[in-house]
Amino acid sequence: MPTTVKVAAGDVTDFPTPALVVNLFQGVTQPAGGTGAVDRALDGAISALIADGEIKGKLGEITMLHTMGRIPAKRVVVAGLGKSGDFDTAAVRRVSGDVARFLRRKGVSEFATIAHGAGIGGLDAGESAQAIAEGTLLGLYKFDTYRSPPQADNGSDPSEGSADKDGISNVTIVERDATNIAALTGGVSVGTLLAESTMLARDLVNHPANVMTPARMAETAREVAEAVGLELDVMDRDRMKAHGMGAFLGVAQGSEEPPKLIVLTYRGDPEHPENNLGLVGKGITFDTGGISLKPAANMEAMKGDMAGGASVIAAMRAIGSLKPRINVTGLIAATENMPGGRAQRPGDVVTAMNGKTIEVINTDAEGRLVLADTMCYARSLGITRMVDVATLTGAMVVTLGKACTGMMGNSAKLAKQLNTAGDRSGERFWELPMLEDYRELIRSDVADMKNSGGRQAGSITAAMLLREFAEDTEWVHLDIAGTSTASSAKGHLVKGATGVPTRTLAQLALNLANGG
Numbered sequence: 001m002p003t004t005v006k007v008a009a010g011d012v013t014d015f016p017t018p019a020l021v022v023n024l025f026q027g028v029t030q031p032a033g034g035t036g037a038v039d040r041a042l043d044g045a046i047s048a049l050i051a052d053g054e055i056k057g058k059l060g061e062i063t064m065l066h067t068m069g070r071i072p073a074k075r076v077v078v079a080g081l082g083k084s085g086d087f088d089t090a091a092v093r094r095v096s097g098d099v100a101r102f103l104r105r106k107g108v109s110e111f112a113t114i115a116h117g118a119g120i121g122g123l124d125a126g127e128s129a130q131a132i133a134e135g136t137l138l139g140l141y142k143f144d145t146y147r148s149p150p151q152a153d154n155g156s157d158p159s160e161g162s163a164d165k166d167g168i169s170n171v172t173i174v175e176r177d178a179t180n181i182a183a184l185t186g187g188v189s190v191g192t193l194l195a196e197s198t199m200l201a202r203d204l205v206n207h208p209a210n211v212m213t214p215a216r217m218a219e220t221a222r223e224v225a226e227a228v229g230l231e232l233d234v235m236d237r238d239r240m241k242a243h244g245m246g247a248f249l250g251v252a253q254g255s256e257e258p259p260k261l262i263v264l265t266y267r268g269d270p271e272h273p274e275n276n277l278g279l280v281g282k283g284i285t286f287d288t289g290g291i292s293l294k295p296a297a298n299m300e301a302m303k304g305d306m307a308g309g310a311s312v313i314a315a316m317r318a319i320g321s322l323k324p325r326i327n328v329t330g331l332i333a334a335t336e337n338m339p340g341g342r343a344q345r346p347g348d349v350v351t352a353m354n355g356k357t358i359e360v361i362n363t364d365a366e367g368r369l370v371l372a373d374t375m376c377y378a379r380s381l382g383i384t385r386m387v388d389v390a391t392l393t394g395a396m397v398v399t400l401g402k403a404c405t406g407m408m409g410n411s412a413k414l415a416k417q418l419n420t421a422g423d424r425s426g427e428r429f430w431e432l433p434m435l436e437d438y439r440e441l442i443r444s445d446v447a448d449m450k451n452s453g454g455r456q457a458g459s460i461t462a463a464m465l466l467r468e469f470a471e472d473t474e475w476v477h478l479d480i481a482g483t484s485t486a487s488s489a490k491g492h493l494v495k496g497a498t499g500v501p502t503r504t505l506a507q508l509a510l511n512l513a514n515g516g
């Protein structure tokens with residue numbers, strides 16, 4: 001059942017609900033604000049637990065009390081916010097996700113919360129509400145499309161508990177200051193939209209590759225285009241051939257599944273076509289490695305090799321709904337990478353749309369090949385500024401793990417703009433150096449470049465190849481090989497697809513529309 005987040009005016013001590021969430025900064029002994037009011041109504045039960053050292057206010061700490069009729073809320077949950085000096089909207093997302101899953105495990109069907117940090121925490125009320133909506137909705141996300149209904153023992157994860165059969169239907173942010181209600185309501189609506197879009201990206205990634213084919217991705221793009229009013233163009237193999245997309249087609253030729261180059265267009269500033277942003281996503285719906293076949297262990301994870309494309313479709317949904325004053329084009333390079341009888345061979349030379357030739361040293365370095373032609377095509381559409389998103393290299397997982405996304409590019413300005421958008425979304429980016437010295441690693445004896453630079457600086461050499469196709473367009477590359485999936489639930493993330501960087505891409509479009 002989908003959860004709704006809403007806002008209500010009133011006093012938390014008067015609000016009837018199965019559970020009321022208040023909070024505490026680490027080191028605070030006398031709670032103030034909403035938590036203080038609840039503490040007084042409970043005859044000091046919270047401050048007593050603090051005095052006994054049972055509540056410390058650490059980030060991630062959750063304590064539940066039964067109110068025994070002293071206030072209309074049946075239970076009170078005290079959520080630790082961590083040190084006040086470290087506090088930001090990321091902490092609100094973290095707390096909101098953790099608390100929502102905690103209460104779902106307890107079998108609670110709805111709960112109320114104060115707006116974390118909107119008072120003493122110093123956050124803007126709208127930002128707090130947006131982070132609560134994002135943290136709660138994304139933290140409660142489940143992908144159970146392929147599970148039988150839970151009456152039978154179907155092997156569902158026992159750690160998720162059995163009390164959550166119907167889940168949480170609604171969450172209310174309760175605010176006594178009437179002047180904050182409009183900001184809170186606005187924040188909830190943006191947060192809900194961004195969370196729903198992110199969940200679309202997660203769904204696309206979590207579906208298995210026998211379902212989420214290039215055609216199915218195009219179908220989803222069509223549904224999104226119709227829902228939020230975008231233009232859609234889906235290019236098939238023949239049209240790609242006519243455009244000279246030899247690099248993309250080289251990858252696609254090993255598969256029976258028809259490739260699709262999906263183009264979604266949002267026109268938010270039609271009078272100024274040069275005011276634009278291109279979002280390019282890698283959409284390999286399954287990466288076997290091709291003839292340079294991957295080992296069997298964990299190969300199933302390669303159903304998620306279209307996570308970049310999924311985040312672009314999802315961000316286009318958000319952008320189409322939020323309607324910023326900028327033109328945004330989303331381009332998704334969707335194909336399988338299979339070792340079929342027609343598959344390309346190591347040593348093959350392919351020619352991309354801009355005429356540059358690539359020696360295919362390793363057919364498993366396929367992402368950069370499909371992106372090369374898609375970036376050329378974006379340029380041919382007049383894109384002046386672009387961000388590509390790709391699960392591009394295993395080396396990226398080794399370098400940065402899952403804490404942040406690797407960023408490379410040719411524009412310090414656009415990189416900074418991404419970091420600014422990331423500060424707002426809580427998704428983080430770390431830039432790697434694009435030094436000229438790395439270019440020689442992809443020098444080929446027979447073509448303009450080769451598609452694999454060997455073991456050294458694997459994420460950077462992949463970006464060096466992409467740079468040849470960005471040419472003079474302002475460009476940033478995001479390697480989400482690590483950050484596209486999570487290994488366990490924490491805050492707004494759950495195990496499986498994360499939907500990264502959907503929210504940042506949408507935020508970037510909003511910021512660019514407002515002048516940077």
Ligand code: BES
Binds near residue numbers: 397
């Ligand atoms: N899709 C993979 C990268 C990947 C690996 C993403 C692990 C997520 C988790 C990509 O197509 C790939 O296979 N890259 C190769 C490149 C190499 C052959 C130059 C890699 O990283 O090993």
Ligand code: MN
Binds near residue numbers: 287289363364366367
């Ligand atoms: Mn590969």
Ligand code: ZN
Binds near residue numbers: 305364366367391
């Ligand atoms: Zn791949």
